Amino acid sequence: MAVCGIDVGSRTIKVVVMDQDTKRIREFRKVETTYTPVDQCLKVLNGLAAERTVATGYGRKLLQNHVKSDSITEILAHALGAGHVFPESRSVLDIGGQDTKAISLDSLGRVAKFEMNDRCAAGTGKFLEFMATSFQIPVERFGDFALEGKPGLSINSMCTVFAESEATSLMAQGHRPRDIALALHQSVVKRSLSMLKRVSVDGPLVFSGGVAMNLCVRQLVEKEMKSPILVAAEPDMVGALGAALYAAQLEDR
Amino acid sequence: MGTQYEQMWKDLGLDLTAHDALLQVLGKGYQDIFLSQSDRPQGMDYFNFVMSEVHGLRVKELLDGKKEGHKVIGSFCVFVPEEIVRAADATMVGLCAGAEFATEEVEKVLPRNTCALIKSAFGFKLGKVCPYIESSDMIVGENTCDGKKKSYEVLDTMVPNLYVMDLPQTKSNEGRALLRAEYERYKKAVEELTGVTIDAARLRNGIEIVNNKRKAVHRLAELRKADPVPISGLDALLINQVFFYDDPIRFTDSVNKICDELEVRVSEGKGVNSKASPRILLSGCPMAVPNWKLPWVIEQSGAVIVGEESCVGERGTRNQTDGSGTTVDELMEAIVDRYFKIDCAVFTPNPDRLEHVKQMSSDYRADGVIHYGLQFCQPYQIESLPVEKALEGAGIATLRVDTDYSMEDVEQIKTRVEAFVERIRMSTCSACRCS
Numbered sequence: 001m002a003v004c005g006i007d008v009g010s011r012t013i014k015v016v017v018m019d020q021d022t023k024r025i026r027e028f029r030k031v032e033t034t035y036t037p038v039d040q041c042l043k044v045l046n047g048l049a050a051e052r053t054v055a056t057g058y059g060r061k062l063l064q065n066h067v068k069s070d071s072i073t074e075i076l077a078h079a080l081g082a083g084h085v086f087p088e089s090r091s092v093l094d095i096g097g098q099d100t101k102a103i104s105l106d107s108l109g110r111v112a113k114f115e116m117n118d119r120c121a122a123g124t125g126k127f128l129e130f131m132a133t134s135f136q137i138p139v140e141r142f143g144d145f146a147l148e149g150k151p152g153l154s155i156n157s158m159c160t161v162f163a164e165s166e167a168t169s170l171m172a173q174g175h176r177p178r179d180i181a182l183a184l185h186q187s188v189v190k191r192s193l194s195m196l197k198r199v200s201v202d203g204p205l206v207f208s209g210g211v212a213m214n215l216c217v218r219q220l221v222e223k224e225m226k227s228p229i230l231v232a233a234e235p236d237m238v239g240a241l242g243a244a245l246y247a248a249q250l251e252d253r
Numbered sequence: 254m255g256t257q258y259e260q261m262w263k264d265l266g267l268d269l270t271a272h273d274a275l276l277q278v279l280g281k282g283y284q285d286i287f288l289s290q291s292d293r294p295q296g297m298d299y300f301n302f303v304m305s306e307v308h309g310l311r312v313k314e315l316l317d318g319k320k321e322g323h324k325v326i327g328s329f330c331v332f333v334p335e336e337i338v339r340a341a342d343a344t345m346v347g348l349c350a351g352a353e354f355a356t357e358e359v360e361k362v363l364p365r366n367t368c369a370l371i372k373s374a375f376g377f378k379l380g381k382v383c384p385y386i387e388s389s390d391m392i393v394g395e396n397t398c399d400g401k402k403k404s405y406e407v408l409d410t411m412v413p414n415l416y417v418m419d420l421p422q423t424k425s426n427e428g429r430a431l432l433r434a435e436y437e438r439y440k441k442a443v444e445e446l447t448g449v450t451i452d453a454a455r456l457r458n459g460i461e462i463v464n465n466k467r468k469a470v471h472r473l474a475e476l477r478k479a480d481p482v483p484i485s486g487l488d489a490l491l492i493n494q495v496f497f498y499d500d501p502i503r504f505t506d507s508v509n510k511i512c513d514e515l516e517v518r519v520s521e522g523k524g525v526n527s528k529a530s531p532r533i534l535l536s537g538c539p540m541a542v543p544n545w546k547l548p549w550v551i552e553q554s555g556a557v558i559v560g561e562e563s564c565v566g567e568r569g570t571r572n573q574t575d576g577s578g579t580t581v582d583e584l585m586e587a588i589v590d591r592y593f594k595i596d597c598a599v600f601t602p603n604p605d606r607l608e609h610v611k612q613m614s615s616d617y618r619a620d621g622v623i624h625y626g627l628q629f630c631q632p633y634q635i636e637s638l639p640v641e642k643a644l645e646g647a648g649i650a651t652l653r654v655d656t657d658y659s660m661e662d663v664e665q666i667k668t669r670v671e672a673f674v675e676r677i678r679m680s681t682c683s684a685c686r687c688s
Contacts, residue, residue: 058664075672076679099668111676113645116669118655118662 002026003251004050005243006069007077008037008059011097011125011210014240015044020051020248023084028237038062054247056239058098072246074239075101075114081242082206083109086230090203093192093221093229094238095211097125102195104202113199122158123191125211130160131167131184135177142181143214149182158191182216189220206230208238258309261316265388268381275354275382276308279543286549290485292525294518296511297488303495307542311498312384318344319388324447327389329374330397331569331595332420334588337440339501340459341447346385347497348374348392351541353658355380362407368629369657370541371404378411385498389414391446393439396420397599398632416442424593424600433589440585456584460576466501467570469508474567476515477559478617481524482532483515486558487548493565494542526557531677534614536562536640537625538633539569544658547625547666554671559617562610563625568596571609598632606636607643614649620677621650623670628657650677 001021007014015029031044037059045053045067053069055061056077063069074094082092083105092103098121103114121127125139132142153175157163163184170180188211196205205225211217212235222229232238262272283304287293303311315325324343326333329350338345353369354376363375377383386392394405395418402417409415419435421428444451473492476483492508499507518524533556535548540563548558562568572594575587596606614622622644626634637653644651652673656662 058668073668073672073675075668076675099665110679111672114669114672114676116665116672118665 001251002050003244003247004045004048004053005077005240005245005247006041006045006053006055006057006063007074007237007239007243008041008055008057008062009033009097009210009239010058010099011129012236013037013040013044013057013059014237015048016237016240016244017048017050018241018244018248020251023245023248025241025244028234028240030236033059038066042066050247052247052251054243054250056243070247070250072243074099075103075111075116077239077242077246078208079103079105079109079111079242080245081238081240082208082230082232084241084245085232085238086204086206088204089206089230091196091199091201091205093196093205093207094209095124095188095192095207095217096209096239097129100124100192100195102192102199102201104199115195115198117195120159122160122163123188125209127160127163127188128184128211128214128217131164131181134164134167135181137181140213143185143216143218145178146181146185146216147219149176149178149180151179151182151186153179153183155180155183155187158187163187185214185216185220189217189224192221193224201225204230206232206238208232208235210236212236258313261313262308262384265312265384266381267384267387271355271380272308272382275352275380279352280305282543282545286545287487287491290487290525293488294484294511294514296507296514297491299507299510300488300491300495303499304491304542307498308384312388314500315344315346315385315388319390322447324390325385325388326391326393326443326446327385328393328395329401330393330395331564332395332397332592332597333393333418334436334439334592335463335501336456336459336574336588337436337443337451338459339462340451340455341443341449343390343443343447344500346389347541348386348389349377349383349541350374351544351658352376354382363404366629367404368400368627369659370539370627370630371400373541373658375404375408378408386412391416391442393418397597398630400629400631420599422599422601424605429589429593432593433585436585436589436592451581453579453581453584456581457576457578460574460584460588462501464573464576466496466505466508467573469505469512470496470570472512473508473515474560476512476519479519479524480532480618481522481526481528481530482557482559483518483524484511485525485552486533486535486561487545487552490540490545490548490558490561490565491542493561493570494540496570497565498542531556531620531674532559532618533557534560534562534610534617534619534622535566535625536610536613536622537637538627538630539564540625541565546658546660546663547623547654547656550663550666550670551623554667554674556670556674556677559619560613562606562613564597567613568606568609571595598636603636607640610640610644611647611649614644619649621652621673623673624651624653626653626655628655650680
């Protein structure tokens with residue numbers, strides 16, 4: 001029997017289909033969220049046979065009017081997903097399109113404490129995307145670009161608009177774009193780490209969400225944590241995976 | 254609310270168009286948040302009526318009372334003793350401070366980063382939509398937080414009848430002496446306003462009326478300890494909000510009536526939620542009408558609120574005033590004794606509050622505490638971190654939510670509250686490592 005997890009994020013919609021018994025992943029899919037998320041959900045789910053669907057992400061409730069589904073928050077989904085891929089994990093940092101979440105897990109993998117950014121998308125994937133655009137670099141390459149930068153500069157403002165003016169000022173002072181890009185990445189990491197500290201991280205950290213694909217952020221987190229971090233092969237699928245696992249749990253009951 | 258009050262509102266100087274718009278939003282919010290709940294106690298009908306007439310019949314009553322010589326005193330804080338007001342045959346009302354209004358006008362006179370409660374009070378005044386402030390013969394401001402005390406300097410230029418009460422900041426002998434002196438000064442001001450000399454008999458009567466009102470809400474609070482809980486947190490909060498507006502004797506009767514009904518529910522094991530619903534204690538800043546956003550989100554997420562550690566709630570109503578004294582002096586001392594115990598975050602240090610949160614969490618069998626901080630409310634926001642740390646350290650799940658009166662962050666708050674509810678639910682599940 002197959003179960004399905006769907007993570008309706010602000011930038012992309014991710015789907016994981018797995019065997020309920022073996023928890024083996026049968027298939028995963030990904031589409032852009034666009035401005036018609038429901039249509040995109042229906043499109044990405046088209047042709048999938050699953051006994052049960054669990055949705056997560058900011059659009060988790062959106063699906064309920066169209067597809068029979070339950071929903072869980074991104075926090076639980078990432079905790080479940082991270083714990084499945086890395087059973088030794090005790091904390092999760094998820095940086096998505098518009099949210100950052102820091103989660104600490106107890107020895108059974110349950111959410112012990114979490115922090116999440118509030119209404120402002122500072123320090124999230126959106127922030128990096130916005131900055132990449134102002135550097136005229138595709139967001140996928142922004143991390144590599146920053147890795148070539150030299151440390152030394154710092155961006156102090158976490159507000160996307162203010163940070164952009166800070167970056168512009170640095171450019172006007174003749175600093176290299178790569179160095180400024182590195183400083184922007186550092187500011188994202190600094191903010192995420194202060195969230196992690198508030199949930200008192202203890203033990204191996206899983207880095208998930210789309211921003212975990214950014215090598216520069218990854219290396220900086222590792223450096224700041226002073227220990228290796230765990231990143232899944234498809235870090236942006238961890239939420240959908242957690243939702244699928246929850247669907248399997250519901251079927252098990 | 255019907256048009257029969259239009260002349261009354263006009264006479265009070267309200268902006269009828271803006272006021273109509275406000276009432277429409279309020280009515281719709283009430284419909285969506287309160288009337289849509291299932292299994293509400295019958296006794297809530299009275300409070301529905303009070304809310305539907307909150308700017309109508311109640312204001313008319315106040316104005317009729319004024320014609321008979323009963324002055325109206327408006328207040329923004331639970332430190333203003335109602336006993337003294339009642340002793341002078343005057344009526345005390347809480348002033349509107351629970352919704353965003355005329356924000357653009359407000360931001361001409363106050364900085365943007367002022368807390369929503371203060372901004373709201375100014376918005377209601379500047380937008381000319383609060384019949385209570387316009388009916389008040391005296392408006393009492395109080396030096397609690399910096400935001401309030403500095404903004405009263407600005408309010409003083411807008412109203413003719415502001416009285417500012419100073420308040421202590423420490424629970425010391427000097428602090429108590431200040432409160433005592435300020436309550437004496439306030440008593441004199443009330444006597445001057447009303448022309449009534451407050452003697453011991455009058456003061457005892459005032460104490461009795463207010464004690465009875467508090468006793469009724471204590472009874473309500475006690476019933477919320479039952480599992481399942483017989484009344485929703487929203488309805489209980491509403492009763493605590495109406496506490497500040499309604500005629501105290503009628504309010505007391507109505508609360509006691511609903512408590513009779515809730516007692517039957519408890520004895521039958523009936524509740525508004527299933528036993529499995531996580532029980533939440535709400536702690537932090539006051540929630541004035543119609544600030545229902547966070548409690549609404551919490552109860553929409555499948556949890557039920559069992560208590561409020563708040564000025565609109567137990568912090569405001571805890572402890573009674575000893576009415577056994579025979580002289581004005583003794584009774585005034587008793588009033589000071591009662592109010593000096595209020596553990597508002599403007600006091601430094603303020604260890605009693607943490608103890609009360611812990612105590613309430615255990616008394617009301619809460620599964621978790623949600624700390625509500627109003628953005629830019631320094632006293633409560635600063636306390637929220639040590640409170641959270643201490644509660645988590647004591648094994649009490651805690652979520653801090655800082656927000657204001659706008660609706661733009663509702664979705665983010667929902668996610669956090671739902672995740673908190675999941676955390677509580679999962680904490681009883683031992684097989685979450687799904688591998």
